[in-house]
Amino acid sequence: MDFEDSPHEAAYRATARDWLATNVAEHKAPSHADDMAAARSWQARKAAAGYAQITWPKEWGGGGGTPIEGVIFGQEEAKHPVQYGYFSIGLGMCVPTVMAFANDDTKQRFVGPALRGEEIWSQLFSEPAGGSDVAAIRTRAIRDGDDWVVNGQKVWTSGAHYSDFGIVLVRTNPDVPKHKGLTMFWLDLRSPGIEIRPIHQMSGGSNFNEVYFTDVRIPDSQRLGDVDSGWKVALVTLMNERLAIGGGGGAGPADILRAARELDGADGPLIKDSAFRQRLADWHVQTEGLRNTRMRTMTALSRGQTPGPESSIGKIIAANQLQDIGNAAVEAEDQYGIINDPALLPLKGLFQSAVMNAPGLRIAGGTDEILKNIIAERVLGLPGEIRVDKDDAFKDLPVGR
Amino acid sequence: MNFDYSDDQKMLKDEARKFLAARCDAKVVRSVLDDDAKHYDEALWKSVAEQGWLGAAIPEEYGGLGLGHIELCAIAEELGRACAPIPFASTVYFVAEALLLYGSPDQKSKWLPKIAAGEVIGAFATSEGKGPVTARTLKTTVVNNRITGAKIPVTDGNIGNLLIVLAKEGLYLVEGPVNSEVLTTLDPTRPAARVTFENIHAERLGDEDGLTAMQTVFDRAAVLLAFEQLGGADKCLEMAKEYALSRYAFGRQIAGYQAIKHKLADIYVKNEIARSNAYYGAWALNVGAAELPLAAATARVAASDAFWFASKENIQTHGGIGFTWEADPQLYYRRSRQLSLVAGAPATWRERLVSQLETRNAA
Numbered sequence: 001m002d003f004e005d006s007p008h009e010a011a012y013r014a015t016a017r018d019w020l021a022t023n024v025a026e027h028k029a030p031s032h033a034d035d036m037a038a039a040r041s042w043q044a045r046k047a048a049a050g051y052a053q054i055t056w057p058k059e060w061g062g063g064g065g066t067p068i069e070g071v072i073f074g075q076e077e078a079k080h081p082v083q084y085g086y087f088s089i090g091l092g093m094c095v096p097t098v099m100a101f102a103n104d105d106t107k108q109r110f111v112g113p114a115l116r117g118e119e120i121w122s123q124l125f126s127e128p129a130g131g132s133d134v135a136a137i138r139t140r141a142i143r144d145g146d147d148w149v150v151n152g153q154k155v156w157t158s159g160a161h162y163s164d165f166g167i168v169l170v171r172t173n174p175d176v177p178k179h180k181g182l183t184m185f186w187l188d189l190r191s192p193g194i195e196i197r198p199i200h201q202m203s204g205g206s207n208f209n210e211v212y213f214t215d216v217r218i219p220d221s222q223r224l225g226d227v228d229s230g231w232k233v234a235l236v237t238l239m240n241e242r243l244a245i246g247g248g249g250g251a252g253p254a255d256i257l258r259a260a261r262e263l264d265g266a267d268g269p270l271i272k273d274s275a276f277r278q279r280l281a282d283w284h285v286q287t288e289g290l291r292n293t294r295m296r297t298m299t300a301l302s303r304g305q306t307p308g309p310e311s312s313i314g315k316i317i318a319a320n321q322l323q324d325i326g327n328a329a330v331e332a333e334d335q336y337g338i339i340n341d342p343a344l345l346p347l348k349g350l351f352q353s354a355v356m357n358a359p360g361l362r363i364a365g366g367t368d369e370i371l372k373n374i375i376a377e378r379v380l381g382l383p384g385e386i387r388v389d390k391d392d393a394f395k396d397l398p399v400g401r
Numbered sequence: 402m403n404f405d406y407s408d409d410q411k412m413l414k415d416e417a418r419k420f421l422a423a424r425c426d427a428k429v430v431r432s433v434l435d436d437d438a439k440h441y442d443e444a445l446w447k448s449v450a451e452q453g454w455l456g457a458a459i460p461e462e463y464g465g466l467g468l469g470h471i472e473l474c475a476i477a478e479e480l481g482r483a484c485a486p487i488p489f490a491s492t493v494y495f496v497a498e499a500l501l502l503y504g505s506p507d508q509k510s511k512w513l514p515k516i517a518a519g520e521v522i523g524a525f526a527t528s529e530g531k532g533p534v535t536a537r538t539l540k541t542t543v544v545n546n547r548i549t550g551a552k553i554p555v556t557d558g559n560i561g562n563l564l565i566v567l568a569k570e571g572l573y574l575v576e577g578p579v580n581s582e583v584l585t586t587l588d589p590t591r592p593a594a595r596v597t598f599e600n601i602h603a604e605r606l607g608d609e610d611g612l613t614a615m616q617t618v619f620d621r622a623a624v625l626l627a628f629e630q631l632g633g634a635d636k637c638l639e640m641a642k643e644y645a646l647s648r649y650a651f652g653r654q655i656a657g658y659q660a661i662k663h664k665l666a667d668i669y670v671k672n673e674i675a676r677s678n679a680y681y682g683a684w685a686l687n688v689g690a691a692e693l694p695l696a697a698a699t700a701r702v703a704a705s706d707a708f709w710f711a712s713k714e715n716i717q718t719h720g721g722i723g724f725t726w727e728a729d730p731q732l733y734y735r736r737s738r739q740l741s742l743v744a745g746a747p748a749t750w751r752e753r754l755v756s757q758l759e760t761r762n763a764a
Contacts, residue, residue: 376663
């Protein structure tokens, strides 16, 4: 067991660190009035240097590097206040699916601009009736000459309001069991008949959207994979999604430790409260456990192994911990904890924001319950859930609210 | 970056697992549990000594294999999985480690080869009553190399013939036999005793303050114990899984019910967190990293939590049969209590963990 970088890894880290130091400094131009412009400019800079998608082949504009190099660059980049979140769904999930299933012309057209941050992609899978049952898709596509005509509604579409393109999963055959009648397409999100409405979340933000399709025409040439084989294509996207969504961000043990020095408990500073200290220790154990689990994953990657569904533990722990820590800090503020005004709160309201964002994190990218099923079935080999809809035609399935 | 056992270490671990599967099945553990007069399995102890495991982390000049602490961790994990009823932890994690840390060249030459050969059984005597050991509760004293006091409980104190005893003045070596009385404990496969010293010869071990030295030994033992706990927790998950797959209720395997699936997934998550933290502790122990106290506390809290949870939910998964004497889940339930307390309770370690965090953040 060795925590140190190998000589090769250390050299790569040093190069990345130097590149970041120079380029972040040059990047801080006052011309970047808004977040998005700054993010695009940073992404373009990374793409030019081969740092945009480190593990992608060089012929596609990637870095031609190893997963470990990708992680090392990520660790170093995270130390700088730069924006790159806008591109993660496209580059992490959508474009890899396009690369796997589209023809060469399509790939040539889209990979470069996505890599450089010029075009942003969304993933349109979830529907109001879907949720954890992703294949319960009702958005219907009917063949009309060289086109497909799409009607229906998608929901929880992250970033659709600022995206240019998307990959969409639709039902092309309702007469067969649900997984067998789906087809995947890529599409221009500015096509006639598409309406994007941001969803107002309980946290106050609006990162997700409802997307309505009214007689939207998608040419058959934009199909990814075979007709009715969209589930196979979606699985490729979903596999990449599990790798892309980590814990990340929000209040952690170090933040609440910092706050506990300032906050008053019943008998002096909260940090002296023994019940609080016991909980703090458990949070540290979880956070360290996840950090060290990532080290184990990196080790597996460096040996050419693929990380399996065991990485699901990261989101289960991180999202629940965020909720716990946020709430512990809010309760420690006593009556004052009701306030949710960043200007009046410790760490600019970090803990209140944790409380209000954690419910979404426990659901996005697989609920706690689905992730536990995945661990039970794919890691421990326990029987799958009983699926009463497996053999019935989609059109015959009972529909609730 | 390599955060896993090396190929050689994996081979050692696999061999240990096969060896223990052959020599230490549940029958062997039960032979100690069921017989009040039997406190450990002598045949297993002897063959473990022949394997060289007692001296895995003892340098070759002192009769050990001179491997390293990661190798010892690998062995500990397998001993925990097998619930081995031998005084390995007392002898190796506490006494041998204390001698390596604080022994004079003479003390090391005299004792370490005997430990490696399985000729002595060690015991680390610190507790004198309920609650953590503190300067306020510590009564044992040494005057002119004669020790007086009573220690309770001392794990393996009834079978140990080389004791390291915490006194107000520091750590002391006491050769057995000593005056001991076996106690009834939660885990009779790791027996404990009340040991009394009345003006007995004792030899100073190192010149460190006693409580500081005890804690330093505890930090090292905590990492090694975490691997035993991890092995035990993994075994509990396996037992629960096998039972859930073989047991039918309401017309299907209980392993197919989401309540059971989620319970086993929860055990898995805690075990993986414990494993990752144990690996970090092993690395810190092996290279003598400055963060060992924090890494050890983190490993110990995670492992204690994981083993307790796995051992109790294993019984729960087994249902009524799990509560019977004849079923094996109780062996691990007992052992989880013993391992969580023998180097100080999880609450004490959580407190130590936070103190370390405060120190680190202040620096």
